[in-house]
Amino acid sequence: MAIFITVNGRMHDVTADAATPLLYVLRNETGCKGVRYGCGLGQCGTCTVIIEGKPVQSCDVPVSAVAGKAITTIEGIGTVEHPHPLQRAFVEEQAAQCGYCATGIIMSAKALLDVNKSPSDAELKQALSKNLCRCGTHQRIMRAVKRAAVEMRKF
Amino acid sequence: MAENTARRKLPGSLDTNRNLSQWLDINGDGTVTMRPGKIEIGQGILTALRQIVAEELDVNLERVRLVTAVTALSPNEGVTSGSRSIEESGMAFRYAAAEARELLLARAGAKLGVSIEQLSVSDGVVSSRNGGSVTYWEITDAELLKREASGEATPKSHTQHKIVGTASPRVDIPRKVSGAPVYVQDLDPPGMLHGRMSRPPSYNAELISVDLDDVRAMPGVVAVVRDGRFLGVVAEREEQAIGAQRRLTRNAQWREEPTLPEFDPRYLLKLQAKSEVISEKAAAKIAVGGCTFEGEYTRQFLAHASLAPSCAVAQFDDGKYTVWTHSQGIYPLRAEMAPVLGVPADDIVIHHVEGAGCYGHNAADDVALDAALLARAAPGRPVRLQWMREEEFAWEPYSSAMVVKTRATLSDEGHITSWQMDVWSHGHSSRPGRGPGSNLLAAWHLEKPLVRAQTANPPLPGGGSHRNAIPIYEFPHQRVTNHLIPDPPLRASALRGLGSQCNVFAIESFMDELAVAAGVDPIEFRLRHLVDPRGRAVIEKVAAMAHWKAHHKSDGDQGRGIGFARYKNGAGYMAMIADVELAETIRVPRVWCAVDVGQAINTDGVINQIEGGIIQAVSFVLREEVKYDRERVTLRSWDDYPILSFADVPEVVVALINRPELAPVGAGEGTQGPVSAAVGNALFNASGIRLRDMPFTRERLVAAMV
Numbered sequence A: 001m002a003i004f005i006t007v008n009g010r011m012h013d014v015t016a017d018a019a020t021p022l023l024y025v026l027r028n029e030t031g032c033k034g035v036r037y038g039c040g041l042g043q044c045g046t047c048t049v050i051i052e053g054k055p056v057q058s059c060d061v062p063v064s065a066v067a068g069k070a071i072t073t074i075e076g077i078g079t080v081e082h083p084h085p086l087q088r089a090f091v092e093e094q095a096a097q098c099g100y101c102a103t104g105i106i107m108s109a110k111a112l113l114d115v116n117k118s119p120s121d122a123e124l125k126q127a128l129s130k131n132l133c134r135c136g137t138h139q140r141i142m143r144a145v146k147r148a149a150v151e152m153r154k155f
Numbered sequence B: 001m002a003e004n005t006a007r008r009k010l011p012g013s014l015d016t017n018r019n020l021s022q023w024l025d026i027n028g029d030g031t032v033t034m035r036p037g038k039i040e041i042g043q044g045i046l047t048a049l050r051q052i053v054a055e056e057l058d059v060n061l062e063r064v065r066l067v068t069a070v071t072a073l074s075p076n077e078g079v080t081s082g083s084r085s086i087e088e089s090g091m092a093f094r095y096a097a098a099e100a101r102e103l104l105l106a107r108a109g110a111k112l113g114v115s116i117e118q119l120s121v122s123d124g125v126v127s128s129r130n131g132g133s134v135t136y137w138e139i140t141d142a143e144l145l146k147r148e149a150s151g152e153a154t155p156k157s158h159t160q161h162k163i164v165g166t167a168s169p170r171v172d173i174p175r176k177v178s179g180a181p182v183y184v185q186d187l188d189p190p191g192m193l194h195g196r197m198s199r200p201p202s203y204n205a206e207l208i209s210v211d212l213d214d215v216r217a218m219p220g221v222v223a224v225v226r227d228g229r230f231l232g233v234v235a236e237r238e239e240q241a242i243g244a245q246r247r248l249t250r251n252a253q254w255r256e257e258p259t260l261p262e263f264d265p266r267y268l269l270k271l272q273a274k275s276e277v278i279s280e281k282a283a284a285k286i287a288v289g290g291c292t293f294e295g296e297y298t299r300q301f302l303a304h305a306s307l308a309p310s311c312a313v314a315q316f317d318d319g320k321y322t323v324w325t326h327s328q329g330i331y332p333l334r335a336e337m338a339p340v341l342g343v344p345a346d347d348i349v350i351h352h353v354e355g356a357g358c359y360g361h362n363a364a365d366d367v368a369l370d371a372a373l374l375a376r377a378a379p380g381r382p383v384r385l386q387w388m389r390e391e392e393f394a395w396e397p398y399s400s401a402m403v404v405k406t407r408a409t410l411s412d413e414g415h416i417t418s419w420q421m422d423v424w425s426h427g428h429s430s431r432p433g434r435g436p437g438s439n440l441l442a443a444w445h446l447e448k449p450l451v452r453a454q455t456a457n458p459p460l461p462g463g464g465s466h467r468n469a470i471p472i473y474e475f476p477h478q479r480v481t482n483h484l485i486p487d488p489p490l491r492a493s494a495l496r497g498l499g500s501q502c503n504v505f506a507i508e509s510f511m512d513e514l515a516v517a518a519g520v521d522p523i524e525f526r527l528r529h530l531v532d533p534r535g536r537a538v539i540e541k542v543a544a545m546a547h548w549k550a551h552h553k554s555d556g557d558q559g560r561g562i563g564f565a566r567y568k569n570g571a572g573y574m575a576m577i578a579d580v581e582l583a584e585t586i587r588v589p590r591v592w593c594a595v596d597v598g599q600a601i602n603t604d605g606v607i608n609q610i611e612g613g614i615i616q617a618v619s620f621v622l623r624e625e626v627k628y629d630r631e632r633v634t635l636r637s638w639d640d641y642p643i644l645s646f647a648d649v650p651e652v653v654v655a656l657i658n659r660p661e662l663a664p665v666g667a668g669e670g671t672q673g674p675v676s677a678a679v680g681n682a683l684f685n686a687s688g689i690r691l692r693d694m695p696f697t698r699e700r701l702v703a704a705m706v
Helices: A020-029 A085-092 A102-113 A121-127 A138-153 B001-006 B045-057 B085-112 B175-179 B236-252 B267-272 B332-343 B365-377 B390-394 B439-444 B501-518 B520-529 B533-545 B603-623 B671-686 B697-703
Strands: A002-009 A010-014 A047-053 A054-057 A070-073 B024-026 B032-033 B064-066 B119-122 B126-129 B133-135 B193-198 B204-209 B220-227 B230-235 B254-255 B273-281 B291-299 B311-317 B320-325 B348-352 B383-386 B403-410 B415-425 B478-482 B556-566 B573-582 B586-596 B651-656
Touching: A002 A020, A047 A102, A047 B556, A054 A102, A070 B126, A085 A102, A085 B175, A085 B573, A102 A121, A102 A138, A102 B332, A121 A138, A138 B365, A138 B383, B024 B085, B032 B045, B045 B064, B045 B085, B045 B230, B085 B119, B085 B133, B085 B332, B133 B501, B204 B556, B204 B586, B220 B365, B230 B365, B230 B603, B267 B291, B267 B403, B267 B520, B291 B501, B311 B365, B320 B332, B320 B365, B332 B365, B348 B365, B365 B383, B365 B439, B403 B501, B415 B501, B501 B520, B501 B533, B501 B556, B501 B603, B501 B671, B520 B533, B520 B556, B533 B556, B533 B573, B533 B586, B556 B671, B586 B603, B586 B671, B603 B651, B603 B671
Parallel strands: A002 A070, B032 B064, B193 B383, B320 B348, B415 B478, B586 B651
Antiparallel strands: A002 A010, A047 A054, A047 A070, B024 B032, B119 B126, B126 B133, B193 B230, B204 B254, B220 B230, B273 B478, B291 B403, B311 B320, B311 B383, B403 B415, B556 B573, B573 B586
């Protein structure tokens, strides 16, 4: 049975088996390489996308479970030329070392800021509790998200 | 060869790659091309190297293009490790660019009919005092840099620097945070297949039987490879490769033996060691009088635990291989792969493509060989292989477990009169190129295996297991002995800082214990034994930053401690103060750090590296150990290796003592030891509990309380 998903506003006809984790469909069928494999167990957050407003670890959900739903990936929120305020803030705060965790963290942060425009540090840490960073860039990331929150409140 | 030895020694890696054109091109289109042999691993090195080139050439940063390392083109700079990239690649570029500038000025002077002294340069425009001008781009040609470096060009004095020493933004971050396909994991050339490995359950497991046929019959499977106990699959789609790998793993029967030691680093003390006295002062006799103290400090095996499991893409065409890898050393990797693949090294082209942070030698090299072996089964098509998380955790080479014993005599006046330290560890490097034998995992598993190379231990002064084992304090009597145990029971190789983390933890914990015994404040006690002015400066600076109060007394659950070292006894100075809060577990809410790495090329780059190193080391000391039983490494997922999360990381404040007049030294690795000790010392200050075994888990804390 054919499965359709909507990725960054575009309908996509899935060719993978229904049980395939969403991660592989996003990376290999829709070209969203910013959604990254880290553990395949929903423990590290590198594959985080937003589905109907909620952050979801795409390695841990079969594509059939999100049929018909609107999925937003890092590629859907901004580009190098036209960055999302979060992406801009990550550059301004130099909030990356290797950067592998950054895209998942930005998606978790976006899901938070979309519903909570002025999160406290505790709320922010809670929202990022499923995202790991091994380089130790955490405090720059916290600063970047708070900077983006200020920017986003202006709109 | 006599001619070679008589050649002039050139700065950094220029010495081994002596042609200017290996490093730089000045292009007619207004750009400069640079070809570093060092690679980006999230440390920001490529940004710092660009700053050096732009500075010496007097061009804007935007003009500098960078070609990432590839064996066909790039200078051979060995391995990107040991925080040596600024010293090796940075100095090569500094002198190569300075010489290129002089060559350009000579041409410009001839063209404008004036002497070189009449010329100045701004963004590649060479202007004469008499008003004429010409650009680099007009006077360059392919011949300009086709010459051996003289080493006689004079780089700018630090007082002339405008780009070096600034917080130039990293060039790679905008694409990384936009989700662009920048990593080797993201490569997706046309026709690409996906590979996966099926590993033995333990190091020495013997394959009894495996059914390959029903895996071959699975949809999308292109090849199933068995060579000895090397088992892998290649499939059209990634999820098909994973499914086939799981089936293959279920189909394999193995016989296992208990070959691993007890789960306590003290197993090292029971093994035959090669012992070497590495520092001896005076007669090393225990002085008469005073009190003698002893300590014993340990740490378990640590994992690199890169957030991205290792990955490579390989293609096999007409007997030749092309490999895309995040290896830290593409030339040594090529040399190590060639005998396994049975081809001359020239038949392998290796491209470096960035991966995630690796923090040392993880499985990057191993997966490159795996991918090449799988690609051989699917000629003409690229094969991408990313290890699974459980595979990375179970098979990467770890940082060796260690035991350090100390013994010192404290005079009645509160001075250390003798110091003795003994270090037990395996070697700290099994990178490619350290043979005889092979250091690549798959090579040991093939039907015709290569023997496993003995784990090497980098020599002093940098050192491996003995890195930072010699205190830089002044003690009248001193003896330090390194006990090296060959053949680690778990794979062991380089992790950020090598042995320095445990050695500095031991030295600085013991210094604290002696300070307490002497009734002297720990900072005063350190300064009492330290002459080096740069060392004293970072200690005094961090004390001021944290508003350190002598003889700070804890209320029982909050405390403060210091740790200090000069990395490798010859690189950056770091002093840290950590705060600890004791509740159900140990928390580290804050760390202050003062650092001196000589000239900082990119000030924010240094600070970013230090902050990250500190947070990573707090995770090491509080949480991290590779778990194993007598048969297997049992580490499989992040549940088994719970690194610090956002909720737990300390706030870190870093002050840089920039010394632009001094040579720059690397920054990334010196933090691990000092911060580990600072946490232990703060815990003692908080609670009176002295933990000498890392990590400081809740179990250890509870055991120490009763």
